[in-house]
Amino acid sequence: MTTLPDGVRYIPEALDKSAQTDLLKEIRAVVAKAPLYTPRMPRTGKAMSVRMTNCGLLGWVTDKEHGYRYQPTHPVTGEPWPAMPDMLLDLWRTHSDWPDPPEACLVNFYDGPARMGLHQDKDEENLVAPVLSISLGDTAVFRVGPADGGRTCSFRLASGDIVILGGEGRMARHGVDRILPGTSSLLKDGGRLNLTLRRVTKAG
Ligand SMILES: O=C(O)CCC(=O)C(=O)O
Numbered sequence: 231m232t233t234l235p236d237g238v239r240y241i242p243e244a245l246d247k248s249a250q251t252d253l254l255k256e257i258r259a260v261v262a263k264a265p266l267y268t269p270r271m272p273r274t275g276k277a278m279s280v281r282m283t284n285c286g287l288l289g290w291v292t293d294k295e296h297g298y299r300y301q302p303t304h305p306v307t308g309e310p311w312p313a314m315p316d317m318l319l320d321l322w323r324t325h326s327d328w329p330d331p332p333e334a335c336l337v338n339f340y341d342g343p344a345r346m347g348l349h350q351d352k353d354e355e356n357l358v359a360p361v362l363s364i365s366l367g368d369t370a371v372f373r374v375g376p377a378d379g380g381r382t383c384s385f386r387l388a389s390g391d392i393v394i395l396g397g398e399g400r401m402a403r404h405g406v407d408r409i410l411p412g413t414s415s416l417l418k419d420g421g422r423l424n425l426t427l428r429r430v431t432k433a434g
């Protein structure tokens with residue numbers, strides 16, 4: 231295992247197979263109410279390769295006109311995001327070390343060639359609370375490095391693994407180089423779901 235930047239915690243196999251199946255069921259119900267959509271980059275309007283939706287009070291969205299932001303409604307349906315499943319609140323309580331509950335869960339779906347470039351999560355008003363990431367389905371090659379540049383390292387995130395960007399690691403740069411097809415049978419048509427639980431506002 232490569233050395234992770236300070237404050238980045240990797241918890242392999244945090245969810246066993248049955249917890250993964252239960253969580254997948256919850257996320258399918260979220261997607262049924264709040265369909266995955268194709269987010270677009272600010273200014274250029276270039277489509278991202280991942281598809282996204284959210285649950286919780288707020289959701290992270292992006293489009294050409296207004297860029298990266300959080301909002302309480304789905305950008306396509308205009309409906310409020312579905313409630314955050316209790317299972318996610320429990321995982322936050324168990325692993326985050328943060329007293330206030332998460333307000334947003336961004337759901338990313340990666341199929342085939344989808345990837346995510348190196349970035350920092352910095353659209354939250356609260357840049358102190360941790361970001362907790364849960365992986366389901368096919369394994370990802372995840373890349374992470376310190377906030378202020380310097381060397382990145384990559385390692386594999388499998389179904390049921392958790393990563394926490396907290397403390398000094400909250401602003402770590404990170405991204406997904408690629409998905410390794412056929413590495414999990416959890417999603418029947420393959421691909422990977424990533425859920426990130428986030429505190430958006432400062433107050434509790
Ligand atoms: O898919 C992942 O593991 C990372 C997702 C991510 O960094 C994000 O949604 O900001």
Ligand SMILES: [Fe+2]
Pocket residue numbers: 349350351404
């Ligand atoms: Fe991120």
